[in-house]
Amino acid sequence: MIDLESVCRQTQKIAIEVGSFIKEQQNKINANVIQNKGTHDFVTYVDKTSEAKIIEALKPLIPEAGFIAEEGTETTTGEKYNWIIDPLDGTTNYIHGFSPFAVSIALKKDDKIVLGLVYEISLNECFYSWDGAPAYLNNKVISVSEANTLETSLIGTGFPYHNFEQLDNYMELLKYLCINSQGVRRPGSAATDLAYVACGRFDAFYEYGLQSWDVAAGAFLVQQAGGKVCDFLGESDYIFGQEIIASNSLNFNEIKNCVQKFMLK
Known part of the structure; x- marks a missing residue:
């Protein structure tokens, strides 16, 4: 063993x-x-x-x-x-x-x-x-944050760099989050973004166009730190499915519903 x-x-x-x-x-x-x-x-x-x-x-x-x-x-x-x-x-x-x-x-x-x-x-x-x-x-x-609403959440994301088919929906979501959250940040490293969710620096993270090596470790850290992770459908194909939502357990449903509203049009 x-x-x-x-x-x-x-x-x-x-x-x-x-x-x-x-x-x-x-x-x-x-x-x-x-x-x-x-x-x-x-x-x-x-x-x-x-x-x-x-x-x-x-x-x-x-x-x-x-x-x-x-x-x-x-x-x-x-x-x-x-x-x-x-x-x-x-x-x-x-x-x-x-x-x-x-x-x-x-x-x-x-x-x-x-x-x-x-x-x-x-x-x-x-x-x-x-x-x-x-x-x-x-x-x-470390543990995820205790932000319990979108309004009190700082969101991490990443901009698409090769798959622009969903860019219009993404920008609509970004605009909504800028207005209705504490802000949106784009550091440029999905692995780090997820680690920041795990330690509570970010209250949530979402992105599409990612590969397994971008998210496998970070998504696991979020879960081990008390958070939740899913793909845009709310299911578990986030490692190889090229899209991910991660957050604490208190704001998870609101964040997920928000992403789905714009990205599943």
């Missing part, structure tokens, strides 16, 4: 070590080392090297585990366990010298996430949890 706490502690060390490498390389980033994977979708040697470092360090922890990783460094699929990795969530922020940007690592057992970690590099903040444990930030237990 795998000791998830021990694996999580070792994963922390890996993420922090790789985070140091990412930070050290930041002043070396220029136009010559930036590649375009698609519309507004960038990658650098730092992303690729960091992913390789993470994968090689994780392999001994659970030898039978496979990997779902953004840069495709390793594509082996595990029968029971699979790591879901974003080596550098917020690459656009990173190449512009803007924060936040983060390492995101989750462990999936069968169809369930059992470990999640988000290391926000600029502030040296490591958010983590494992199945059966609370959520932590740098060894302190």
Whole structure:
């Protein structure tokens, strides 16, 4: 039987070590080392090297585990366990010298996430949890906020950068939230946004066009910290379904209904 706490502690060390490498390389980033994977979708040697470092360090922890990783460094699929990795969530922020940007690592057992970690590099903040444990930030237990209405909630989101089919609906929702909440923020790293919901800095978060490595760890942290997560339909396909709503349990229904009103037209 795998000791998830021990694996999580070792994963922390890996993420922090790789985070140091990412930070050290930041002043070396220029136009010559930036590649375009698609519309507004960038990658650098730092992303690729960091992913390789993470994968090689994780392999001994659970030898039978496979990997779902953004840069495709390793594509082996595990029968029971699979790591879901974003080596550098917020690459656009990173190449512009803007924060936040983060390492995101989750462990999936069968169809369930059992470990999640988000290391926000600029502030040296490591958010983590494992199945059966609370959520932590740098060894302190964290929990979602107690905002109980949309009116008292600060909302996090992300702007679409390649799928613009729902942009008009998204902008209508954004306008509504600007008027009817305490404000909307767009930091540029979905993994960090979800970690901020987990620790109560954001009262809710929503976004579409996301991948599994963007949300797997952060969504798990929200749940471990007492929050709720769903897709835009209110169901559980938020890891691979490319859309997510996350909030505390008090404002969840109001936030969900609000997103659905505009995004499910």
